[in-house]
Structures are given as structure tokens and as C-alpha cells.
Amino acid sequence: MRLLALCFLPAAVAAAAAPLRRGSGLRPAALVAAALAHTALTASLWWRPPAAAVPPETVGWLGVDALGLLVLSVNSVLFLAGAVYAVGYLRLDAPRGGRIFVSCLLAFLTAASVVALSQHLAMLWVGMEAATLAVAPLIFHRRDRRSLAAAWKYLVISSVAIALALLGIFFLATAQAGVAGRPLLVPDLVAGARALQPAWLRAAFVFLLVGFGTKMGLAPMHTWKPDTYREAPGLVSGLMAGALTSCAFLGVARITQVTVAAGLGGFARPPLVGFGLLSLAVAAAFVLAQRDLERLLGYSSVEHVGLLALGLGLGGFGAWGSLLHLVNNALVKGWLFLVAGNVVLATGGPASAANRGLARRLPVSGILLLLGLFAVTGSPPFGLFQSELTLLRAAFAAGHPVIAMTMASLLALIFAGMAALVLEMTLGGSGEAAEAPAPAARESRWLVASPLALAALVLMLGFYIPGPLQSVLARAAAALGGSVP
Amino acid sequence: MSTLGAVSAVGTASTASTASTVNAAPLQLLAAGVLLVLVAGVARAALSRRPAAGDALYRAGFAAGGLAAALAALAVLAGASPPEVRITATTPGGPWVFGLDALSAVFLLAVAVAGTASALYGVTYLRREPHPRPAGVAHLLMAVLVAAMMLVVAARAAVPFLIAWEVMALSAYFLVVFEHDRPEVRRAGLLYLAVTHAGTLALFVLFAAWAGEGRDLGFAALAARAASLPAGGALVLALALLGFGAKAGVVPLHVWLPEAHAAAPSHVSAVMSGVVIKMGIYGLLRVVVLLGAPPAWWGWLVAALGAASGVLGVLWALAQHDLKRLLAFHSVENIGIILLGIGAGSLGITYGHPAMAVLGFGGAALHTLNHALFKSLLFFGAGAVVQATGTRDLERLGGLARRMPGTAAAFLAGAAAIVGLPPLNGFVGEWLVYRSLLPGAATVAGAAGDASRLAILAVPALALIGALALACFVKVIGIVFLGHGRDDTALAGAREAPPGMLGPAFALAAACALIGLLPALVLAPALRVGALVAHRGAGVAALDLGGLSAAGPMTVFALALAAALALAWLARPLLARGPRAAAPTWGCGYPAPTPRMQYTASSFAAPLLLELRPLAGVHERRTAGAFATHAVDPVLAGLVLPAWRGLRAAADRLRPLQRGRLALYVLYIVAALLALLLYLLAAGGGATPTGGAAP
């Protein structure tokens, strides 16, 4: 019941909020209320999981296992942060009263919840498709030529990806033909994994990896990311980089779960590692000399999904590290994109290197951007440090020192490239910023509360991983054939 | 603040409770020190509206915290061995362990003394800056920096170590870019940050490689794994050189160091040069402690890097006309001396000469402490000069000894110490390093084929370093403090620094003199540190450390020399006959000498630099009226910047791949798919699956 509510409550709120008149202020309130309710329901799943965690309680095709719960919670928290932010955002920038904006956001939440909770791969696919399409109008939010181009690319590439994923699901169904168990249900697939036809399973893995990998933004299928993240409002980019990416990762993780359970881990891992390293390399190459903050964050997102894939591919500690990184990445991406959104709101232009002295002009956002640079690049004491260190350990534990050293070298390059831009934007600025708009009005409490909260969470994860999270991480990692480091 | 869980003391807890409380005291003192320093910083930041009260609180809190930490260090150096504290962690990598041993203690002492002195100096220094910025944040960052360093040396597990390490690096970064309105400061900051982050990543890899499949990243667990590392831990040792070497400023990883030190406010330069870079040395020594006997190549490599850093560092320093940059290059030089000691120590372990090992490591440890004292002192002096004159350019300074006698005296003491002149502390440290390189009786008695005897070849390098350092500091003092001012506009308003800045400087000068005059105080602890690091080498226990230290005669020598100098100075008036007569400087008959005719910093150093031109990175500029040299860092200008530009150019060449063409983007997806399908075929995916039954 709670699961159904998680999925359909946002949609219901969206439907209820759609007819509201503009300017009533009720629409942002409805958004926040839905987000709060969603978070509360999600939290209740932590306190009291639906009876019998293993095998997952299944409401039709819905169920909650550790992996799904993790993704669901990440999305929920991120969405709540986004919803609070949206209150401030819609006051400043709300074409048509934000009707489409709020409806699409809630639709996205519904779709993302379906992805996280569905135990049926086809339904996961449907959710993925719906989530993809739900954010498309949001990319086109600015309604100019550049955002149109970005939305078009996003739609075509996502559609191709989603089509390939569908083909992958067909292959998986083919592989399952003649095997006992309900078709395409994850627990049944895992239970009967050894009986699946390996050839079709491999083909399914390949297509699902390319399909969902494109949605994650793994290189070389990442091309839509920088354009899209630059054009979408910061809030939407944050949700895409944090939540949509997590959903896509869940898709990859599910098929990896099945493949590993079938004893084909040796087949599944090299491509994951390859995509991971390639993503890091591409991010490094394009981060250098990048002049736009949001594009930069887009490439940073490519880097981080690369790390997610890498961890999954390394197995062992890597699976655990990857899952922790999922949490960290979502939170830090939300943090940074919201801050980038503040920069765009305050300066009225793109968050490019032409901006100077943000730490002084936008005291909270500027400092958060500066700190975010260190958080997103895995500097201690932020949470990403723990996950990246775990990934490096995983590489050595799996006997791949070269992978570890390649990864570290690329991370160093990425850091240099990111630091060059972010520091140029945040520091300095006295004398250069004579034309700066009055910053105070543009940095309302609603706009900084969420990034601050997300930053606090990321910082906390560097020191302290709460017990329930530990156990969920451990169970999810075990499902992926990994172990707790 | 974190990592909630049970705190339990292990180790010698089984001894009598009274003994264990005494033994635990140093760690409690350290914790108190860290907390006091942090509280002082937070209080100062919170009281930014009432700077006077904030400053007073900050001074008191910082001094108390520094004192507590110093006491903890002294207690351990005096022989206390506190049990380790373990904190159950919720993060991966096992429990967080903290402890203090003699090696930690000597670095903790440096942090406490130089860090506290710098912080106290910084209070007055920042208040007097011409364009005052909110100083509260800078003081808070300083507190964080010092507290983090205290934790770096106390950490006994990789995760807390890395956290403290990076907090240290980042707070230092923010301090370096305190004056970030100047573009060159931002550039310097970026360079520092890029290098330090790369170094941190190297440390990540180091610990990851060391831990392997292990789940516990505690140092004890790592030490237990040391024997099973492939190739004698070659990877770990190489990464240690990379990660810790970058922090320490070993050539060629030093490129960030002069830039950052020149860009930072002077008290920050003092603490960075004095102690932050020493954390790299600490890391290297800690790795040796945990890893046991390093292979021979490592010892030779470290010694060679030390010689290169020392000689090149001082040579490049000689070429500088920027006072703070010059001092920064001297840090590279002194890191070189320290590395020579570490190299000798490591060779001593490898070749089974415990005395060599103990002397080398002990010398490295002592020189670390010494350098912390006199380099901070020198930066205090430089800061006073820069603040009084508004310039760091040597060619515009001169004659400040008459305007700022206190600063000049303190700077002179620091200079004499860093050059290694007896009877000051620099001499004592270098003496130990020399002795580790020189053959002992045992070595000579050993076979002629004993390769460790080749370490003697580093002796002339050390001598060259010393002589060049002397040349350089003669230049600095002569140009800055002696003679006549070269630029009246800069010097017109030069006044003596206030007591708030002179006090910390004199305190450090007194510490330098104390160690120099009473080497007996430090030699035995230094050699104990050396013995700790060398401990896995055989035979250390049998060494007579007291005999090895020669502390007695050294002390007699130093005291006698100091007494003779003082007596001679006091007796000097006895030689005077009649009243003094004033006479101007001999101008060789030229009737109208001007200050512009004085020897300049360029011309002073030119003969040496031109003699060693290929290494020195000096460009000459001769005009009819003037001779000037311009210094470039050959590594930065010839290696690092071209490499960086090359990388950016390569990245630019990749841009067309992402030109926004949808067709191309789809093609990438197709290509990825095809590649995977090929992989599938190669993995036997098609009709002939290998992993399962084909239908």
C-alpha cells in the first residue's frame, strides 16, 4: 500500500495542483507537501520495512529491496531539497505560473519511484521512459533556440537509448524462455539465473548496458549531458544528475545483478570497467578549458557515473563503494546544481567564467560552490572521499593496480580542470564586479536552504554513515555480488 | 564531532591504573590542545564585530592549545608512551586510531611551537595590513590548519589520517589565497591546489595498494601486511615519494611551493614553510616505520632527490629578488637536507648499519624541527619588512637594520641558524646528517664492497648546499638590512615592527639558540626518534645512543664558542684607543656616491649563478645603466607549464567530437554498441556460448 502511495501520490498531487491559478502560492506548497509526504513514506520503509524483506514483498510488480530502497531514498531526499528550492525559484522565474514546471516535477517523481520500486524489468523500463519524458519539457524551460536544441538532442538520444534497452529486455525475456518463474521479475530472474540462456543473457546485458548507460551518461553515450544540464534550470539539472542518473544506474545494476547471479560476472565486469574509465577520460579531456559551470558539472556527472560503473565492474568492495557513491553523487550534484542555479538567477546570464568574485557577491552560494568543488572532487572530509577511496581499494583488492592508478591520474586531471574554472568564478572580484546586481535579493533563504542541507549531508557521510544506511548498503552490495569493505 | 562510538584504550592498559593514567596524559593533552586551538579560532571568527576582544581570546586560546600540544610532545619525547585510542568508525577502513610516539612527537612539537608562534604573529600582522580584510576567517582557518596538523601526526589509521591531511591542505589553500583579489595569488593558489590534490590522490592509491584485500586501514594492520606487499612495497614507496614529496616540495614536485609562499600572507608563509611541508616528511618517515626495511633503490633515490632538491633549491633561491620567494626556495633546499638524512637512514637499514640509520633519521627529524623554528622566524622577519616597506623586491630595499633593529637581529639569528653556523640549532641538525653520510668505524671495517659507503659522495653536495645558503643569506641580509636604502619611497615610512610581531620572532630565535647552545637537550630525543624509525633494522637496540650522540662534547663546544664570542664582544672596547672618529664609506675617490651605486642583489649573486648557469634558470638583462637578472623556475617554466599547455591543447583537439551534431552523437552510441557486440562475440557470445548450455 505504501509502495503504491509512493508511486501515485505525486501524480495525484500533480493532477490536483494543475488547475490552480497562478500566483496563489499554493502550487509550490503542493510540491513541497508532496515531497514531504514522499519522504515520510520512504522513511517509514526504513523504520518498518514491508514484512519479509527477502524475498521482497511484491504488490503486483512493486517491491522493495535494498537496492531499490537506496535509490528511492536518494531520489526522495533530493526531490525534497529540490521542492524546497523550487519555492524560491518559482518566485523569480515562473513562466505560466509554473504549472508545467510543477506538474512535470511531480510526474518525474512518480516515474522515478516506479523505477525504484518495480521488481519487473519491463515496468522499470516504463518508469524510466516516463521519467525521461517528464523532464523533457523542463529542459525546454527557457524556450530559446539553445534550449530547444538541447531538448531535441536529449529526446532523440534518450529515445534511442530507451529503445535499445527495450530490445535488451526482449533479449532477457528470450533468455528466460522455458525457465521456471514469472517472466522478467527480478527475484525470479535471480533465483533462476543459472538456468537462463547465457548467450541471450549476454546480449541482454549488452543492450541494457548501452541503453541505461546512455541514460546514466556513460561515455561515449554521454553527449547529451553537458548541453542538457546547461539549458535546464539548475533544479532540474540537479534532479537529472542526481535522481535520473540513479534510476538509470538502478537499471544497469539490476541487469548486472542478474548477470552476476548467472555466473557471468566475468563477462559483465570488463565492459563496466571500460565504460567507467572511458567516462573518466572523456570527463578529464572536456573538463580542461571548460568555460561554463553547468557544462562543467555535466562532465563532472559523466565522471561520477563513470565511477559508479567502475565500482560495479570491479565487484567486491567496488559494488559497495559504487552504492555509497550513488548516494554521495546524488547529494553533491543536487548541491552544486542548485548553487549553479542561484548563480544563473543572480547574474541573469549563464554561469560562465565571465563571472568573478562570486564568493563575495553571493556569500552563501559562492562559498557553497567553492566547498562543492572540493566535495565533488572527492576531497576528504566530504563523503565522496569515502566512496572514491573504497573504489581504489576495490581495484587493488581485485588485483587491478593499473585501473586504480589510471583512475587516480584522471581524477587529478579532472580536479585541476574543475578547480581552474570554479576558482576563477568564486575568488577575486573586487573591482571586477562593479556591475554586479544587488545580490541579497537574489539569494533568498529558500534558495540556499536546500544546498546547505545537502552539503551538510555530504559532509556527514565523510565521517559517519548511519547504521540503517550501512545495513542497506551491505545488503544491496551483497545482491550485486559485492562485500562490505 | 563524529564517528560516534565506543572509545577504548588499548595497548598497555593492562598495567597499573596509575601508570596508565600518567601514560595516557599526552593524548589527553593533545586532545585539549586541538580543542583549545579550534575554540580559539571559532571564537575569533564569531567575535568579528569586536576584534579586540576576539584577538585577546584567540591569543590566549591558541597559546594554551599550543602549550598543551607541546607538553604532550615533550612528555612523549621524554619517554612516555601513551596507549593508542581507538574509536569505532562507521565509515569503511576500520576503527579510527590515534596515538603518539616519538616520531609523532617531534613533528607535533614543531607544529605546536611554530604554529602557535605564527598564529600569534598573525594577529598583529593582519591587523596592520594596509587594506584590512575581515581577519576572523583567516584566524579560524589558521586554527583549523594547526589543529589538522596535530591530528595528522596523531592519526594511526589511514582514514583519519587522510581526512586530517586534506583538511590541512585545504585550509592552507584558503589561507594562501587570502588576498585573492590579486590574480597572481589566485594563480599560485590554483597551482598549489592542483599539486596538493594530485598528492592526496597518490596517498589514496598508496593506502589502497597497501591495504589490498584487507578491511582494516589501521596503521597496525598495514604494518602487518608490509611483508606481503609485492616487490617489497615498491609501489607504496614510490607513491609515498609522490604524495608526500609533493607536499614536502621535493624537486621536481616543488613547483607550487615558491608561488604559494610568496602569495600567502607572511604568517601563513611561515606556518606553511615551517610545518605544513614537514607533514610530507612525516609521512615518508611514517611509511618507513610501518613498512620496515626499504629496498636499496629507494634509499638511493631519496638521497639523490635530497641532493638535487638541496642544491637546486638553494641555487634558485640565490637567483630570486623576491624576499618571500627566496625564502620559499630555501625550504626546498632544507627539505633536500632532510631527505639526505632520510636517504642515509634508509640505506643504513638496508645495508645493516644501525648507527647510520639512527643518525640519518635522527638528523632528519632534528633538522625538521630546526627548520620549523628558523624558517618561521625568517618569514616573520620578511613579513615585518614587507609590511614596513610595501615591497618584497630586494632591489628596492636596503639599510633597514637601522630602522628596524629588532627585526634585523631576529632575521640575522634565523639566517645564521639556517646556514648551519655554530652555535645555533641548524648546525646541530646538519651535523647529524653529515655524520650519517660519513663513514663510521664500523663501515670501514666492513667489506670494501659495502655499497652504503657510497653515501659519502653526498657530503660535497651537503657542503655545497651550506656554502650556497651562506652566500644567499649574506645577500639577503646585506641587501635588505645593511647599506643604504635603494628606493626612498618604499623605505621612507619603514618603522620597527610592533611587539606583537617581534615577540613571536624573538621567541623562535631563543628556541633556535637554546637548541644550538644545549644540543644535549635535543640530541638524545632526536636519536630516539631515529631509532624508532630504524627499529626494524637489526641491531638498533644494541646501539649506545648516548655515545652516538656525543651530546656532552657538542654542548661544551657550543657553550664555549658562544661564551668566547660574547666575551670577545664585551672585551672589544678594551682595544679602543681614544675617541671614535666618524668617517664615511670609502668611495675610491668618487665624490658623489649614491645608494643606487651599491651592489644589487642581481650583481651579488651573478658570479655564482652565471657559473652554474644551466641549472640556475637565470636570465640576464644588461643595459647601459643597470645589470639585472631575472629568475625563472626551470621546472615550472620548462616542464610543468608546457605539459599543462600541451594537455589543454590536446583537450582542445578533442572538442570537435562534441560539436553538438546529433548524427554524430547517435553514431557514438552505435559505435559503443558495436564494440560491445564485438566483445560479445569475442567472449563467445554468439551461437557458441561458453558459460552455459547452448540450445
Add this chain to the structure above:
Amino acid sequence: MSPLSPPSPALPALPALAALAVLLLMAPALPGIAVKTKALLTGRRGAPVMQLYHDLWKLLRKRTLLNPATTWLFRAGPVAVIVSTVAAALLLPLDGRAAILSFAGDLVAFAGLLALGRFALVLAGLDTGSSFEGMGASREVTFAAFAEPGLLLCLAALALATGDLTLRGMLGAPLAAAWPRAAAPLALVGISLFVLLLAECSRGPVDDPATHLELTMIHEVIVLDHGGPDFALVLLGGALKLALFGALVVGVFAPRAGLGAAAAIAVLAAGLAAVAVGVGVVESVMARLRLSRVPQLLVGASALALFGILLLLR
């Protein structure tokens, strides 16, 4: 494993004190001997051997001149030169057996004391702000930078040959024992030390103590502004340094551990005189080197010592 060296005896033996007295008293005569030798070889009468004693006496009775541009460093320089040079002499086994002060690694202290003297003297010169004295200071530290590695190489070679880390040992009995098995390297070290003596003590062909042209001077030009008793101390310090290096050279070539105290002191005196004569001979047969050639000479001397070390390591 034997300890590297026992601590030195608390009370120095009487012969050591006597030898020190001989060294100090004889020092001002050495430049005179050198000058006399040079004069005789070039067919002139030359100044008397005892000239420096007269000069010192004369200077000590003069008034002190005070340059108003200077600070206390200007006056401290000469004092520090004397003290550091005498202190360095205490570390040498002048009687062939015992030094007044000795400890393992005191060779480093020896070099450090010489550096201390140089540091003080050069700063005293720079204190005037004169460009001549700046020039002299620059040259002095430049040549010292090339001479110091040579000195340490020589001492290290001695340490390697004797297995002793004290000057007392490496110039005493162990050295005498080492000569038969390591004659060639020790001879190289001795020659190297002699060349270093020429440079460190500002003798030809490196410097010309007799020149009166400021631009060509090295050592003399640093102390242009010193006068009266200060200048006397500087001159005395220079002479002492010559004696000190002379004692080193004598120590290497004539280890006197086997001789009686009186004989050893006599050999020291004779050796010092011989070294001074040697200096005079060199100055009379070699033209002054161009300044840029001096580092080559010094590197050459260091190479000799290095070669000696390589021979010993073989």
C-alpha cells in the same frame, strides 16, 4: 660495534696547549715568510718576515674609525673572525695526538666555524653599503661555495682513510697508520688541501694580497672601511686562517703521532714555515688567475679529493 669515537678528555694535555700557542704566535709570521720567499725568488729584497707583527702593533694603537652608515655588525665581524678561527684551531691535534676539544664529527664543526667567520666578515663588509665591499663579498662567497665542498671532501677522505670521525683521529695516529696502505689518496688529499689553502686564505693565484687596485681584490676589498684595531683583528684573523690551513696540510703530510711532544711541535713549526714558503713559491711562479678561472681551480682541487675518495672506496 665500536662506538664511533669516545668523548674527548675533559682536560687537554699540556703539549696540545703548547702547540696551540706556537701556532697562534707563529701565525703572523707566515704571510711574511710567503712574501719574503716570493721576493727572493723574483730577485727583490722584500719586506721583513716580521712585518705583520709591526703592522698589527701599529694598528692596535690607532683610533677606531666609525662609519656612521654602519651598525654593530660592522664591528662584530672582526671579533667573530678571530674567535671562530681560534675555535677551529682548538679542534686540530696540533701536537699530533690530542686536540683541546674533540668529538665525533667535529670536522663539520671545523667547516662550520670557518663559515661563521666568513659570514661575519662578509656582513661587516656589506654593512658599509660600498659597492666595492659588495663586490668583494660576492666574490668571497662565490669562491667559498666552490671551496667548501672541496674541504669537506678532503676531510671525508681522511675520515674514510682513518675510519675516525674526529679531526684528532684523522690527523693523528690513525692517519699515520693509514699512510702505508693509502699513500696515493692521502697525497691527493694533501695537494687538494694546499690548493684550498691558497683560495681560502686569499693567496695567489686566486687573490693578490699585494694589489692596490680595489677592482681586482677579493679579500682585501671586503675590509676597506675597517681601520685601527678592527683592521688589526681582520689581519690577524687572516694570518690565523693561513696557519690553520697550514696545520691541516702539515697534519696530512707529516703525522706526528710517533714523535715526542717537543719534536712534534717543532715539526709543526717547521711544517708551517714550509707551507708558507710553498705559498711564496706558488705566488712567484704563477700569475694571478682571471676571476672566472678560479672556480675551475677549486673544482679541480675538489676533483683531486674526490678521486682520492674513489681510490679509498675501491
Add this chain to the structure above:
Amino acid sequence: MPPAAQLLLLLVMLSDFAVLATTRLSGCIRALAAQGLLLGALPLVLAPLSAHTVVLALGTVAVKAVVLPRFLAWAIREASVRREVEPLVGFVASLLLGAGAVALAFGIAARLPLARMPDALLVPAALATLMIGFIVLTTRRKAITQVVGYLMLENGIYLFGLTQTASVPFLLELGVLLDVFVGVFVMGIVVFHINREIDSLDSEQLTEPAD
């Protein structure tokens, strides 16, 4: 194995080539509509006749043969796009690529271990259509042709889905659902705006000098 199915599949492949060969946008769309019609007919001949099959066939025809092509035609008219296809790669080269794709499709299909094969031509036709869809997607300039390519890709997947109708219900419906989604979003919103913004459906003009 009904010969009708063979015929239909051959026609499907022919329509693939028709899309590749035609120089007019309207021709492209007509070929696509024809393909949709063929796809709608296939379930009827491959699977036993049932209400479900009929509904599926009707739905497929409605979406793939009627709604989407009309939509495209309407978009062309509305945006007054020029009628040429404007390929990036010439028509002959495209056809050769297509031929290669078909050959490859047959080669791969022969190696695939399929337990129950409704028709020998089904898998090659699916793969060929998929690959030719990719060819159209990557070698044609205009947004409209890219949509056509994408829909062909979809059709290929639909064809493959026909192999699984028996074991997994609703998979094909998912494919049709995908079409609806894409139809609504891509056509309804984006194409409309492309029209308004830049008076052309040339997606090359959407290329921003990005990185």
C-alpha cells in the same frame, strides 16, 4: 510457417530500402506508413487469432500507419519544410550501407540460438530494420528524417518482440506505448517549436558550437 508472413517480412525490408532510397520527405513518410501497416498485419499471421492479437494489430496499425505518419506530414506542411531529404551520405552509399546491414542481419540471425522461431525471416528482418533505422538516424540532416529513422529503429524492435509474444505478454504493447510517448513529445512539442523557432526542421541548424 505461413508464406504470408514471409511475404510480409520481405515487404518490410523493401520498405526499409524505400526509406533509404527516396529523395522526398513525403516518400519517406509513405514508406514508413506502409511499414507500419505491414507490422500491424504480422501478428495476425504469426500468432493464433485471438482478441488480444486483433487489438494489438489494430493498435499497431493505428499508431504506426496512421497517426504518426499523418503527424509527420502535418509537421512538414505546418513548418513549410523544403521537401528534399538532404542526406549527409549519398543515396547510393546509403543503399549500399543498407545492403550491408541486411547481410549482417542475416549473418547474425543465423548464429542466434532461438528456441522457438515463429518465422525464419523474422529475426533478420528485425535486425535489418533496426540497423537501417540507425543508418537513417545518423546520415540524414533533417529532424523529420531523424524521427523517421528512430521510428524504424522502433519497428525493428517491435519485430523482434514478435518472437516473444507467446512467453511474455505486453512486451509488444510496451513498444507501441513507446511510439505514443515519442509521438506526443517529440512531435507535439519539439517539432512544433522547432518550426516556430527556426523555420526549418534541419537539426544541423540546431548545432550549437558547444565544446
